[in-house]
Amino acid sequence: MKQSQRPVPITSISLSIPPKIKVESFLEIEGYLPDAAWELLEEKISIDEIEKIVFIRIDGKRDPNLMAAQVVRNFKKSIPLVFDSGGKWKIQCNDKNLEIVI
Numbered sequence: 001m002k003q004s005q006r007p008v009p010i011t012s013i014s015l016s017i018p019p020k021i022k023v024e025s026f027l028e029i030e031g032y033l034p035d036a037a038w039e040l041l042e043e044k045i046s047i048d049e050i051e052k053i054v055f056i057r058i059d060g061k062r063d064p065n066l067m068a069a070q071v072v073r074n075f076k077k078s079i080p081l082v083f084d085s086g087g088k089w090k091i092q093c094n095d096k097n098l099e100i101v102i
Contacts (some may be wrong), residue, residue: 004061004062004064005059005060005061005062006042006059006060007057007058007059007060007094007095008032008033008038008040008058008060008075008094009031009032009034009057009094009095010028010029010030010058010093010094010095010096011030011031011032011096012028012029012096013026013027013028013029013030013091013093013096013098014027014098015028015098015100016028016078019083019089019100020083021080021083021084021085021102022082022083022084022101023082024080024081024082025080025081025082025083026078026079026080026096027056027078027079027080027091028076028077028078028095029056029058029076029077029078029079029087029093030045030074030075030076031058031074031075031077031082031094032072032073032074032075033060033068033072033073034062034072035039035062035070035071035072035073035084036071036073037062037063037066037067038061038062038073039060039061039062040059040060040075041058041059041060041061042060043056043057043058043077043079044056044057044058044059045079049084049085052085052087052088052089052090053089053090053091053092053094054079054081054089054090054091054092055092056079056091056092056093056094057093057094058077058093060092061075081102085102086101086102087101087102088100088101089101089102
């Protein structure tokens with residue numbers, strides 16, 4: 001049977017410190033997996049320098065052959081970001097958005 005893969009629920013996104021141009025900042029992401037049979041996959045990141053948007057997609061997958069109690073598993077991720085230019089930026093992570101000014 002095929003594994004199910006989809007974006008995981010994100011509860012919050014925030015920057016640990018105010019971002020500066022060409023200085024590494026960390027995006028703190030909190031979310032959850034629906035049950036213990038879900039596995040978090042590596043995030044996909046793309047940056048549109050012209051529109052000043054950072055797109056982050058975090059997926060999870062579940063093997064439908066595994067049995068698991070319906071217990072939510074919380075997770076936290078920290079993703080390093082470097083902004084090459086100032087201005088108003090938008091960060092999108094699954095269904096959450098954050099607007100910042102650098």
